[in-house]
Amino acid sequence: MLLNEKLILGIESSCDDTAIALVNRHGSVRYSDVISQDHIHNAFGGVYPELASRAHVENIVGLVNGAVEKLADIKQNIEAIAVTRGPGLIGSLIVGTNLAQGLALGWGIRAIGVNHLRGHLKSVDLDLSQLSFPAVVLLISGGHTFLTYMTSHTSVKILGATRDDSVGEAFDKVGRMIGLGYPAGKEIDDLAIKGSSTISFPRPMINDGYDFSFSGLKTAVARRIEGRSDWEKADIAASFVSSVSEVVVHKCRKALQHYRPNTLAMVGGVAASPILREEAKKLCDEENVKLALPARKWSTDNAAMIAYLGWDYIDHGFDTPPIPEVNLKFEDF
């Protein structure tokens, strides 16, 4: 870290991960820490909102103290605080935004409320700048699934979105059906690599514009295993991932052929999937488009992407307050 290097402190608490990070103007991550709540929500097969808020309250001050103690000399280098203001769970968002307001008051600096979904897009440029416009952006996370075409950070066309479950939700629900813990994304991937995709699950809405639907696929998996014992977890996982990846790649290909962008960016927790990453790479090689993938550790929720996004808000003069907005859209700031 350079002496007098200006940093933004990022705070993320929109769902079930409590995270803080310090990032400089060029996207170099100087500090990052995440406390996962997976062990709390595991038993419920999904995020239990009240328990998530309580765990954020217990964890968040310690996270900030840990950073300030470890980097004792840099407190005066913190230029501003960027905190997720939405979308997310109201109780969880309140914890992060309140802390940001308190710290900003105490330290005499500004706190900016930023958009978590745009944070995911920023994750591709952490440590290494990769995004160039125009870009087709696929966001696949636990809470969201959509495809956009962007010519700049302020010009966003939403091409399609899921009509029911997000991709991450489908991974987590199928995981629960085959006896895995929550969240199940990584475990499904690990199994899928060992199994073979021998079961032909549906490819929902594959030829139906840019919208997605994953609830039928989830039901198809439930039907295939209910009351039967002639199935292997690994083959179910491999067949399920193959269906998801075929649908996702098909829609991305259509967008690449239509819009001919410079970059395809795939972001959000499910972009950590090695299978989807490999398929996205093949697609981009075939279509001669640059692929922008976040490092796997920045695919899932973290505060480094939030801090780096804070620099964009400062550069654009956006001064959105650190007040929760549960239903913030990708197009919003």
Ligand code: KG4
């Ligand atoms: O972006 P994220 O951390 O949180 C939200 O903003 O929603 O995404 C969480 C989702 C979960 O559904 C989880 O199962 C999925 O990302 N996920 C994965 C992998 N790692 C996390 N899905 C597939 N493969 C993975 N390796």
Ligand code: ZN
């Ligand atoms: Zn997220």
